[in-house]
Amino acid sequence: MAARSIWNGTLTFGTVAIPVKLFSATESRGLAFREVRASDGARIQHKRIGVESGEELAFKDLEKAYDTGTGQIVLTKEELSAADGPRPKVIEIEHFVEGEEIDPVFYDKPYHLGARDGGAHAYRVLLAALEQSGRVGIGRFVLRSREQLVALRPLHGALGLQTMRFHDELVPADEMELTTPKKDPSAREVRMAGKLVAMLADEWDPDEHRDTYREAVMEMIEAKRRGETPQLPEREDEGDDDLLAALEASLAGDGEGAGRAEKGSGSKAKAKSKSKAKGKG
Structure with a gap:
């Protein structure tokens, strides 16, 4: 069974525009469990309950709120959607960098890009150029109502698009309680x-x-x-030091x-x- 695309749009770099479709490059193999009551295995369900009223709430009545520390600011679905920007169906590649310059810690979830009607030739030209240059395209696009920083690079003989972490999402080593050696190794x-x-x-x-x-x-x-x-x-013993x-x-x-x-x-x-x-x- 052929995989279905999860997003259709346009890939742009410079004045070049390539119609593309996005596919997930990974598939979760995790085990799916149900929550049940231990005594008899009866299934349970979770409901949205208002903290103050104790009433069950419908999804259509919910909005998102940001806690400022001194109160909360409610944002509507329309307001959050507006943060997507004016071009939500475009992958905009802003520049190209040497692939070896990117620390793997910045990479997140991988996707495959395929060409849509009218984009096959330009797609193959871009893929060949990236394979020969060793460069990675850096840009951004909106997926599932969130702007993503992305890397465009060859992946398994096709164009791959990998979401990336922003620099402020990485925790600096000096902010963690890492073990400091008391003496240099011999x-x-x-x-x-x-x-x-x-x-x-x-x-x-x-x-x-x-x-x-x-x-x-x-x-x-x-x-x-x-x-x-x-x-x-x-359990095996951890061993000595x-x-x-x-x-x-x-x-x-x-x-x-x-x-x-x-x-x-x-x-x-x-x-x-x-x-x-x-x-x-």
């Missing part, structure tokens, strides 16, 4: 940690990573469906994580070495 610790990093080095392969939490919950659900009592594993001992054990292959990584990395390393040998031959 040269031996750094050397051993570097060796462990090298031992666990591998190529990024998204297919190797699974949602083990979802799998564990589904196993419990299936066990209960069969009328069985799920077997809950015991002897860093050198932990590094030595990992380098010796005693650590479970190191063992698994070594196994995967070893097979890939052998494949790489065979490939290089064939190339030389």
